[in-house]
Amino acid sequence: MEPFQNYLVFLIPIVVGILTQIIKFAFYTMRHGWDPEYIFTHGHMPSAHTALVVSLLTTVGHYDGIGSGVFAISAVLAFIVIDDAVRIRMHLGDQGRYLNMLVEQLHEVIDEAKFPRLKERVGHRTSEVVAGALIGFILSTLFIALLS
Numbered sequence: 001m002e003p004f005q006n007y008l009v010f011l012i013p014i015v016v017g018i019l020t021q022i023i024k025f026a027f028y029t030m031r032h033g034w035d036p037e038y039i040f041t042h043g044h045m046p047s048a049h050t051a052l053v054v055s056l057l058t059t060v061g062h063y064d065g066i067g068s069g070v071f072a073i074s075a076v077l078a079f080i081v082i083d084d085a086v087r088i089r090m091h092l093g094d095q096g097r098y099l100n101m102l103v104e105q106l107h108e109v110i111d112e113a114k115f116p117r118l119k120e121r122v123g124h125r126t127s128e129v130v131a132g133a134l135i136g137f138i139l140s141t142l143f144i145a146l147l148s
Contacts, residue, residue: 005063008063012143047133093119
């Protein structure tokens with residue numbers, strides 16, 4: 001691999017991740033109104049983490065080949081990140097929902113400072129992860145074509 005291609009394998013996924021986060025912020029703003037703090041949060045449509053790892057997988061596959069060890073490592077990393085985005089974080093959301101229900105059923109006066117409401121939506125829906133993966137692959141392919 002040429003030295004310039006080493007930079008592209010690093011830069012393309014970073015740019016794709018940032019662009020996906022901007023797209024997510026635009027979707028959020030259209031639905032819920034302007035909230036500048038949201039640009040740094042996670043969750044919702046599309047998954048920027050998924051877009052980033054799929055972009056990494058795509059660029060490594062293109063520049064190093066799908067038979068390389070680096071591609072295998074990228075595939076494992078992508079699997080872990082996507083699994084975390086969908087399955088593991090959804091379990092955390094379920095736990096938050098159940099704990100919130102338990103706190104609501106307490107007969108004592110609930111002190112909000114002592115028992116704050118937990119976030120129930122921590123992970124991504126499958127459609128958000130699929131959208132992130134598509135954006136990651138499509139943008140990476142476009143950048144690879146433009147920079148070749």
